[in-house]
Amino acid sequence: MNKRFEDTSNSSPGVADHAAGTDEDWSLIEIAQKGDTRAYDALVTRHRNKIFAMIRNMTHHEADAWDLSQEVFIKAWHALPRFESKAKFSTWLYRIAHNVVYDWNRKRKIISAGELNEEIFNSERIHSGSMTTPATSDEPDQVMVHGELRVKIEQALGKLSEEHREVVLLKDVQGLSYKEIADVMETTLGTVMSRLFYARQKLQTLLKDEYENR
Amino acid sequence: MKIDENTLALWLDDELTGELKSQVDAWAESEPEQLAARESAREWRRWIAAQTPSSAEPPYPDFFNSRILRAIESPALSTVPPARPRSAWWQRAGLPIAACFCMFAAYWVGTKTPRPYDIDVTGAPRAIPVESLIYTPESGVYAAYFDQDPAAMVIVLDGLKAIPDVMDFSEASYIPNGREIDSTAQQAPFAEPHSQP
Numbered sequence: 028m029n030k031r032f033e034d035t036s037n038s039s040p041g042v043a044d045h046a047a048g049t050d051e052d053w054s055l056i057e058i059a060q061k062g063d064t065r066a067y068d069a070l071v072t073r074h075r076n077k078i079f080a081m082i083r084n085m086t087h088h089e090a091d092a093w094d095l096s097q098e099v100f101i102k103a104w105h106a107l108p109r110f111e112s113k114a115k116f117s118t119w120l121y122r123i124a125h126n127v128v129y130d131w132n133r134k135r136k137i138i139s140a141g142e143l144n145e146e147i148f149n150s151e152r153i154h155s156g157s158m159t160t161p162a163t164s165d166e167p168d169q170v171m172v173h174g175e176l177r178v179k180i181e182q183a184l185g186k187l188s189e190e191h192r193e194v195v196l197l198k199d200v201q202g203l204s205y206k207e208i209a210d211v212m213e214t215t216l217g218t219v220m221s222r223l224f225y226a227r228q229k230l231q232t233l234l235k236d237e238y239e240n241r
Numbered sequence: 242m243k244i245d246e247n248t249l250a251l252w253l254d255d256e257l258t259g260e261l262k263s264q265v266d267a268w269a270e271s272e273p274e275q276l277a278a279r280e281s282a283r284e285w286r287r288w289i290a291a292q293t294p295s296s297a298e299p300p301y302p303d304f305f306n307s308r309i310l311r312a313i314e315s316p317a318l319s320t321v322p323p324a325r326p327r328s329a330w331w332q333r334a335g336l337p338i339a340a341c342f343c344m345f346a347a348y349w350v351g352t353k354t355p356r357p358y359d360i361d362v363t364g365a366p367r368a369i370p371v372e373s374l375i376y377t378p379e380s381g382v383y384a385a386y387f388d389q390d391p392a393a394m395v396i397v398l399d400g401l402k403a404i405p406d407v408m409d410f411s412e413a414s415y416i417p418n419g420r421e422i423d424s425t426a427q428q429a430p431f432a433e434p435h436s437q438p
Binding site for chain 2: 067071075089092096097100101176196198200205217223224241
């Protein structure tokens with residue numbers, strides 16, 4: 028393996044840390060760093076599926092996820108000269124995606140401030156004796172496309188905080204190691220472990236019936 | 242072998258590698274509940290991963306790529322603003338100097354501009370003093386006002402009828418009712434009405 032892919036991070040010995048990209052990624056990165064947009068186009072093609080899926084799982088908006096994924100790759104291009112092989116290229120992209128999604132959410136909250144309180148749609152806050160409640164289920168065609176169970180999992184993920192949702196998606200869906208998640212979320216290994224513990228606990232409570240009847 | 246909580250949590254999530262993993266694996270052989278917990282954690286991850294896509298092709302993938310290429314090849318279309326070149330030291334120093342010069346020039350121009358009371362008003366229309374007139378609401382009554390003596394001021398009312406002795410002032414006096422009182426006032430601004438003057 029290329030020497031530049033050796034792990035120079037300060038991870039604990041014996042803890043999984045796959046801080047190395049594939050050789051094919053690295054050869055494309057080297058060419059793209061010299062300004063070759065065709066090599067970068069190939070990198071986009073290799074990684075767009077994971078980034079798009081991750082952002083869509085975070086935002087639950089396909090059109091927004093499409094735009095935000097593009098923003099990730101445009102920002103990555105501008106930061107590419109500073110990219111070092113301390114982490115995998117994909118982990119680095121997840122980190123940019125993390126910042127892009129957080130910025131998007133922050134702006135969205137500022138814009139929607141005072142317009143509509145989304146908490147009113149949280150069914151747990153609605154009084155059991157209320158005459159009417161907001162519809163929370165997906166459209167029938169969406170349920171048909173995604174499958175009922177998947178929609179329920181999406182709804183349960185939507186009830187988690189942004190940090191908890193992201194840590195579950197990165198670990199249990201994208202399969203990143205604790206160390207990689209800590210790099211993506213710019214936090215410590217201990218915080219990742221703590222967030223993952225509480226996020227899974229809440230998710231398992233929310234999906235208790237579905238999981239037991241699987 | 243003593244396994245701390247962190248190591249156990251990492252082992253349950255299949256995060257350990259190498260020698261440490263072998264050691265914990267060997268310890269766990271005599272810990273059936275830990276083996277069951279690890280299997281349960283694996284089962285949960287498999288179940289969530291099976292229902293939530295980790296990879297999805299974005300709609301219109303060719304257009305997706307071409308838009309990115311267009312943005313990075315023409316920086317004007319990029320959402321990332323280009324870095325502004327750092328201005329030279331003389332540009333940074335020149336700004337406050339220019340501001341001071343402008344302030345001084347404005348002050349100098351102000352001192353040289355003629356003030357309003359210096360303007361010649363010869364020929365301008367002037368106010369003509371008129372004799373004061375005292376208004377009296379009752380017809381046939383004329384008033385004269387004298388104030389030559391600074392110690393006294395005299396008003397003479399000519400034509401005013403004498404007030405009859407039989408007049409009942411209690412009927413003529415004005416007593417405001419509750420609606421006429423200023424609602425913003427803390428207390429009524431008048432005293433209790435007298436029954437008789």
